[in-house]
Amino acid sequence: MRPSDRDTGEAYILSLDLGTSGCKVGLVSLTGAVVAWAFRPVPLVVVDQVGAEQKPDDWWRAFVSAAREVLGHGAVPVSRIRAVCASTQGEGTIPVDRDGVPLTNAVLWMDMRGAPALARQFGGRFSVSGYDPFRLQRWIRLCGGAPALSGKDPAGHMLFIRDHRPEVYARTYKFLNVLDFINLRLTGRFAATQDSILTSWVTDNRSPDAIRYHDGLIAGSGIARDKFPDLVRCTDVIGRLRPAVAEEIGLPPETAVVAGAIDNTAAAIGAGTLADYDAHLYVGSSSWIGAHVPFKKTSILDQISSVPCALPARYMMMALQTSGANNVAFLKDRIIFHDDGLIASEPAPDVYEVLDRIVARTPPGSDGAMYLPWLFGERCPVDDRSLRACLFNLSMEHTRETVARAVFEGTALNTRWMMKPVRRFLGRPTEHLTILGGGALSEAWCQIFADTLGLPIRRLHEPLKANAVGAAVIGGVGLGLTDFPEAARHIRIDRVFEPNPDLRRLYDDRFALFTDLHRRLGPLYRRLNGAEKPERTRRHHA
Template sequence: MTQGDLVISADFGTSGVKVGVVDSNLTVLARVTESYPLVLKTGGIAEQSPEDWWGALAHALASLRQELPDLSKRTAALVFSSQLCGVICADANGTPLRPCLTWLDKRAAPLGKKLTGGFPEVHGYNLPRLLKWLRLANGAPAKNGMDPTAKMLWVMQQEPEIYAKTRWMVDVKDWLVHRATGEMTTSPESANLSWVMDSRTGREGWSDSLCALTGIDRSKLAPIVQADSIVGPLTAQAAAELGLDASVKVLGGTSDVMASALGSGEVADGALHISVATSAWIAGFFPNRRLSVAHSYATITSGLNYRPLLIASQENAGSALDWVCQLTGNGAKDTRFADIGTPQDDDPFFLPWLAGERVPVDNSNLRGTFHGLSLHHDKNALRRAAIDGVALNLRWAMSKVVREKGAQTTGPVSIVGGVASDPVFAQTLADALNRDIRVCSARHAGMLGTATLAAPLMGWANNVCDAAATLKSRTSATYAPNSSRVAQLAVRADHLAKIRRFAIRSYT
């Protein structure tokens, strides 16, 4: 047990941070969202300032203290989750030396291909190196350069003056924990996705062999800690900036993927859930390591005693829907798909690959398109096509993932994320998958899942998964497949498969 009865949970996404105050019933007493900028430039650049994240957190807590005046003295723990696959170069004091290369940054794609390719090749990977990665890490760096591996090499080669001053190369959540405690750590998820971690059972940790294979300096990598471990109390400076007591304990924290898994309540082996926000992913825990080289997904070691967590990530979901809505004249975000008319058999088709794709085809060069446009198509037809395109893109990925032994193939599919709360999208996904859809605490599942990490510390549950399992009962809406729409989308899926094959050949 610990002093105080509340937990502050902060879920750092691509566009902003969701911060909530959670009690022993995993009820959110107050919450606020603060945004921060994402700098996008030609050449695949997608950067953020780490200090913007910290400033957004401080501003959010100031707002929450207005709602809960006794927040400071009642808070016992602070827990973070965040976007994955960022690279922050920090000096010995933890000061960022350049903006963060976020997960969306693709400037290192040529390095990614050079690192992974070379004769003899299988699926674009050099066979001897691939076999070593698969044996030790249960995966390999993405060819599109979006994983930390290629980004670290890019800094080393393109910004040698920055690299020379760099003491730590860490992910988003890692820097936030350091900013709060003064201790530099990393999560098993971030470590695994750097592809220089040995993820074999009983041997989990940084691998000298994989560091030598990639050229990454192990001394610049932070110690790996579990998600529910106590890293330390707040530093005096952090406590003052956040308006909290210095006794508040900061936990190791986790990735947005595991936070969503916990927040969905789907913690049984083989239980899959879908997160649909800026990007999308299908994820779920499994009893052992899984891997699909052909379709670019695998399990990674989670921060819960290295329990394998399958992640099948797609680059385009809410971002593609936002783009189409901006293109066709935006509107209130919660109602922009409310009056788009009845789907038509001759609606255009949409490939949502505006930022390349990862699963089930890893190709950063893929690009989105509308296909089958006619003069009579209006903005509503384009919006209907966008909804269908994102849902059918997920259907494409799901068709591969459900082949895994032990994956649950019947029953409702839980969905989380900002897009999940849109009823038109949720119904379309139910029809596309021909499965019931259960909408969880859509916009705040990650924040709630993050809070469950503190449950054992707070005495709320015996372990994190027990706490998370209680969230499965929190359903905000359910959607059953509509038989006629299921049939219509099956036909559209067949057409899209043909368009997709042509597009993939064109960009390969």
């Protein structure tokens, strides 16, 4: 390859989008065109109903296989691929040794086993919303948030490993988030971005462009200072591809690696929602509402805060719903096509398309059936690890069609539950939401969101690829090949779903029932699921 080859023609980024369901790899131009694409699934390991894990080696194999397929298409000359940049699921924890070898499975963002250890570490004689008031005040002042009482973030994960797996803790050189681990495998560098480190709750985030560790927060975290990686910005070039990796996937070893971002940061950029208060709705395995804002703020009661992101001088407001499209995946994999020997059947390749058609033709309201989408507890607007999913008010008249519609509607009703505190946090009405993620491929679901929320829903062009596009933009900005405003100008909206005014009364009534069910069932969930349970070795694969 001649040196001048890298200076001519349109530049491309090899984008990695690692979610809970699997790894997507795209070859993406700086104008957001995805010219090659591949996906590899990654299995999930569920431990005793409250733990969730994946194998880091499964992530890597999925990436390598998908990257080889993408590069094998020969869609563009390799000389035009300027960098590799990743977007990954957040709030995962991988303890690694000095050689970067994982010491356990990755503990994922759904995992709640750290809640008791977190309560012991941070509890006190008095509490405010479950927090020691002095610790809470410092977390909010410095970080803009606080550890999830459910144990679903690295603060709880690391304490769980420290207390329940002391031999692993002793051997741990660094605790890494998912993005950090992928970047380590790509470059050999131990580093965390300003957004991947966030939910360890040990950084001073008061200046969005100067995120740094805070000695007092680290001292109080219960985790040794030297087990945290160095900090970098999302747009920093953190190294070059390791020669063995470059050879494995088929890129030159001088290919740059840009730090990238966790999924909510990349999604906002891939959606083109860069303007202040312009909100997006991501519907993937989890679901969230996010928007860039010019201020650091926290609503501890609603579990909403504005946190560090990739944009200069900006924060990202985040309201997270634990279970989004994984409710539909649960319906498909555990109910319709569950391999229990009762019926020999396999999912058709277009099963989600079929579900979309079924839901579209089923009358709104699901004939009175209701679904509560709390498969793994909830984060916003209540942080309650005891909540579980529920089908309510089934009768002999109901069918698989009404159950499917109820699952779609219940997930949307939970999103509506977040909207009031989101509007209060933003301090202004929300005029529309830009929808992206795999769930946005369902036109029926997009319409249900519009009708349930009473808002226009703007569907992004190729919504499944938005995170990869966001990662490509971050990569291009890191290399100085583009800037965020320029990239946003190329984002396209596929369709706008307008709310049906005739359904407003129906969904107002369903929403009132939804919140009433939470109020009435909450104490029962806490009785069933609130007590600390010992970890068992029995595991289920989903």
